[in-house]
Amino acid sequence: MNELEELRKEIEEIDSQILNLIAKRLQVSSMIGEIKGKMGFNVTDEKREEYVKEYWTEKGRRLGIPESLVSSVLTNLISYSKMFQVKDSKKRRVTIIGYGGMARSLSSLFHLSGHNVVITGRDKRKAERLANEFKFVYMEEKSALDWSEYVILSISPSGLDYAESVLKYAKEKVVMDIFSTKSNTFRKLQTLSEQFSFEYISTHPLFGPILYPVGERIAVIPSQKSTRTQEVIEFWRKCGLVPVLTTPEEHDKVMAIVQVLAHFYMLGLLRSSNTLKKELEVGNKIDELQTTNFREISKILDRINSLLPVILEIQKDNPYAHKVRDLGMRELQDVLKSLGE
Ligand SMILES: C=C(O[C@@H]1C=C(C(=O)O)C=C[C@H]1O)C(=O)O
Structure with missing residues (x-):
């Protein structure tokens, strides 16, 4: 065996250990799910997830693993771990x-x-x-x-x-x-x-x-x-x-902020960024030069775009929508003023 083959053999052994450990983690998670089911607890435990994340980030840092790798592996692991906890003994x-x-x-x-x-x-x-x-x-x-x-x-x-x-x-x-x-x-x-x-x-x-x-x-x-x-x-x-x-009232008030206001600004952002890409002729350079913030925002804009009919329906139906959009416009004007324009 040459050196390349030997190292590949070693990787295969490591991969096998990783897979065994993932399977074991999912089994344990499933057992935790059963206990939670009996005790009436939610599948998701945000505090515990935070603790696990901190542990992974800290240990990952000490081992020299890039934080983005640690984060993407753990995010996937936790999300599948929760899927293994979902079961209901009472079939409906x-x-x-x-x-x-x-x-x-x-x-x-x-x-x-x-x-x-x-x-x-x-x-x-x-x-x-x-x-x-x-x-x-x-x-x-x-x-x-x-x-x-x-x-x-x-x-x-x-x-x-x-x-x-x-x-x-x-x-x-x-x-x-x-x-x-x-x-x-x-x-x-x-x-x-x-x-x-x-x-x-x-x-x-x-x-x-x-x-x-x-x-x-x-x-x-x-x-x-x-x-x-x-x-x-x-x-x-x-x-x-x-x-x-x-309650219906509380729900619609919260959605006025969470959906109506947020979507309203996002719709403005979606339209103006599309227009600007054309006017400034940089549409094909955006992906390469975008920042991490813009990448996250773009993902949200894509989702907004793909759900446009629902988003517009919410703008129409929420009873606070007019108030929210008026305020949103006034605040934008104030931002403009505060920038000295
Ligand atoms: C396994 C658990 O359930 C969920 C999954 C977690 C995990 O995979 O690490 C952590 C917290 C919970 O959201 C648990 O509560 O410990």
């Missing part, structure tokens, strides 16, 4: 109405936690496609709702009339929506819940259409007559999310 029958990005994201979670899922919706072909991706089943609306315990409305608020025509089959089921703005839709669905005798608990997954969103947060907003809120909180917790209890 969940019907998802809709087949868009968020329906897919929630499907991936239910797949992980072992629930039985049916996908339904207006477009049979699209619903079937999503069902096939996760080995779930398609049913037409009435059968799907009859069969289910939980119904998740994963459509856009503009489909509320359609929802109304389907929810007449939801008697005694728990119905949840995932709308980003609560004020109008919440009232409407609460009225329907009384009319059709279903239990309405609103939710808002606080993440985009990503696969396996383990560790992310979900807002839970019980309606006036909810009696099963605790059960629903436990359901989401065991799916690997972190439930946060709130």
Whole structure:
């Protein structure tokens, strides 16, 4: 064996040890998941993650491993470690109405936690496609709702009339929506819940259409007559999310800042940076010369761009949107003034 081959052999042995250790870490994590499940704890423990990160960074530094490598390996490890903790001993029958990005994201979670899922919706072909991706089943609306315990409305608020025509089959089921703005839709669905005798608990997954969103947060907003809120909180917790209890008013106020204001500025940034790239003729040099801050911002801008219809819908529906945008404009003017212009 020449020297190159010998060193490659050594790398193979090291790789094998790394893989064995990763497998062992995932097994231990899964055991931790079982204990958390029994004790009613969230999968994600931010304090513990911070401690683990500090340990990795410090030890990595002493060993001369670049911080970016330490950070990317650990971020992946923790995220898969959390996926191995997701399981629910109580299998639920969940019907998802809709087949868009968020329906897919929630499907991936239910797949992980072992629930039985049916996908339904207006477009049979699209619903079937999503069902096939996760080995779930398609049913037409009435059968799907009859069969289910939980119904998740994963459509856009503009489909509320359609929802109304389907929810007449939801008697005694728990119905949840995932709308980003609560004020109008919440009232409407609460009225329907009384009319059709279903239990309405609103939710808002606080993440985009990503696969396996383990560790992310979900807002839970019980309606006036909810009696099963605790059960629903436990359901989401065991799916690997972190439930946060709130009210429609509080939710929409927070979203005015978190979504309306942030997206408003981002939309301005997206448009002006695109125009400037053209006007200054530097479009093809941006990637090479960008800073780390700009790279992070660009990732956010790309996401905003790919979710444009939803982002604009939130700008339209949030009851504080006008106030927020007026203030946003005034603050920009003030920034301009403070720069002496
Ligand atoms: C393994 C745990 O669960 C999660 C995963 C962690 C990890 O992989 O290191 C750390 C904290 C938790 O968010 C734990 O709580 O210790």
